[in-house]
Amino acid sequence: MTQEMWTAVDNYIVETLGLEKSLYREVQAACDAAGLPPIQVSASQGKLLEIFVRMTRAQSVLEIGTLGGYSTVWMANGLPPGGRVVTLEIDVKHAEVAAANFARAGLSDRIDLRIGPALETLPVVEREGAGPFDLIFIDADKANIPSYFEWALKLSRFGSVIIVDNVVREGAVIERDSTDVSVQGVRRLNEMLPTIEGIESTVVQTVGGKGYDGFTIVFVRRQ
Ligand code: SAH
Ligand code: DHB
Ligand code: MG
Numbered sequence: 001m002t003q004e005m006w007t008a009v010d011n012y013i014v015e016t017l018g019l020e021k022s023l024y025r026e027v028q029a030a031c032d033a034a035g036l037p038p039i040q041v042s043a044s045q046g047k048l049l050e051i052f053v054r055m056t057r058a059q060s061v062l063e064i065g066t067l068g069g070y071s072t073v074w075m076a077n078g079l080p081p082g083g084r085v086v087t088l089e090i091d092v093k094h095a096e097v098a099a100a101n102f103a104r105a106g107l108s109d110r111i112d113l114r115i116g117p118a119l120e121t122l123p124v125v126e127r128e129g130a131g132p133f134d135l136i137f138i139d140a141d142k143a144n145i146p147s148y149f150e151w152a153l154k155l156s157r158f159g160s161v162i163i164v165d166n167v168v169r170e171g172a173v174i175e176r177d178s179t180d181v182s183v184q185g186v187r188r189l190n191e192m193l194p195t196i197e198g199i200e201s202t203v204v205q206t207v208g209g210k211g212y213d214g215f216t217i218v219f220v221r222r223q
Contacts, residue, residue: 001207003211003212006207006208006209006211006212007208007209009208010042010044010208010209011209013044014042014043014044017047019043019044019046019047020043023073023104023105024043024046024070024073024074026104027068027069027070027073027101027104027105028040028070030068030097030100030101030104031067031068031070031097031101034068034093034097036067036068036093036094036097037067039067040067040068040070040071041070041071041074041139041165041210042208042209042210043209044208044209045071045206045208045210046070046071046073046074047074049071049074049075049078049137049163050074050075050077050078051078052078052135052161052163053075053078053079053135054078056134056135056159056160056161057080057134058078058079058083058133058134058135058161059079059080059082059083059084059134060083060084060085060086060130060131060132060133060134060135061075061076061079061083061084061085061086061133061134061135061136061137062085062086062087062088062125062130062131062133062135062136062137062152062155063075063085063086063087063088063136063137063139064087064088064118064122064136064137064138064139064140064148064151064152065088065089065118065137065138065139065140065141065165066087066088066089066094066095066098066113067089067094067097067098068094068097068098068101069087069097069098069099069101069102069111069113070101071137071139072085072087072098072101072102072111073101073102073105073107075135075137076102076105076107076110076111077105077107079110083110084110084111084112085110085111085112086112086114086125086130086133087111087112087113087114088114088116088118088121088122088125088140089113089114089115090115090116090117090118090140090141092115095113095115098113099113112130118140118144118148118151119144119147119151122148122151122155125155126151126154126155131154131155131156131157132155132156132157132160133152133155133156133160134157134159134160134161135160135161135162135163136152136155136156136160136161136162136163137163137165138152138162138163138164138165139164139165139166141182141185142166142181142182142183142185142186143181143182143184143185144185145164145167145185145186145188145189146185146188146189146192148164149162149164149189149192153196153199153220156220157220158220158221158222159219159220159221160219160220161217161218161219161220162216162217162218162220163215163216163217163218164186164189164215164216164218165213165215166182166186166213166214167186167189167190167203167213167214167215167216168203168205168206168212168213168214169182169183169186169213170211170212170213171212173186173187173190173214189216190203190216193216193218197222198220198221198222199218199219199220199221199222200218200219200221201216201217201218201219202216202217203215203216203217204217
């Protein structure tokens with residue numbers, strides 16, 4: 001099995017199911033035109049995030065790591081009227097591209113974009129009482145995943161779902177002695193998960209146009 005095959009099948013899925021509506025292509029094109037790194041979720045994964053929002057009947061979503069807002073737009077489109085996404089981004093340029101994309105999508109009124117290091121904006125979000133969030137998507141710097149996960153728990157309620165992106169890392173997650181801080185961030189989360197009471201968690205490996213990676217999926221059943 002090769003990347004070429006995974007990409008071909010991903011393209012087939014996106015085309016056959018008609019997943020990537022023109023809005024998503026426009027948002028993607030704006031990210032590319034601005035020179036952002038092509039590290040957003042794929043269309044099939046974006047649709048999965050939208051479905052998670054719908055499955056959980058989420059009214060409030062927290063995203064850590066906005067980039068150009070591609071995943072944000074997918075999630076925002078799964079919300080009912082009055083639903084809201086708070087999304088956190090450290091890079092001003094990324095945030096500017098994202099803000100333009102939210103306007104393009106007609107979603108500016110339901111997306112609250114906060115600029116700054118997430119470990120500084122998360123306490124502000126908490127202090128403002130913006131939580132608890134029904135769904136939380138962690139997709140920023142991977143070394144801080146354990147801290148982001150602690151924040152996600154703090155900003156959760158009974159029934160909240162927490163998703164973490166990029167947790168398999170082409171299989172590098174099994175390298176115990178890895179010197180890659182991203183791998184170590186994911187490994188620390190994996191070691192934390194079974195010690196936390198009141199959550200159910202799993203990791204699902206994924207392949208597709210964005211390579212070989214995976215999502216951690218956590219259900220909060222006690223707060
Ligand atoms: N969720 C996006 C992709 C996010 S890429 C999508 O799928 O469309 C990761 C983003 O996290 C980058 O834009 C990066 O600038 C941002 N980031 C990195 N470190 C951060 C930090 N400490 N706080 C907030 N955002 C951070
Ligand atoms: C990177 C970040 C991501 O969130 C992702 O999905 C892929 C790559 C990165 O920082 O390289
Ligand atoms: Mg990611």
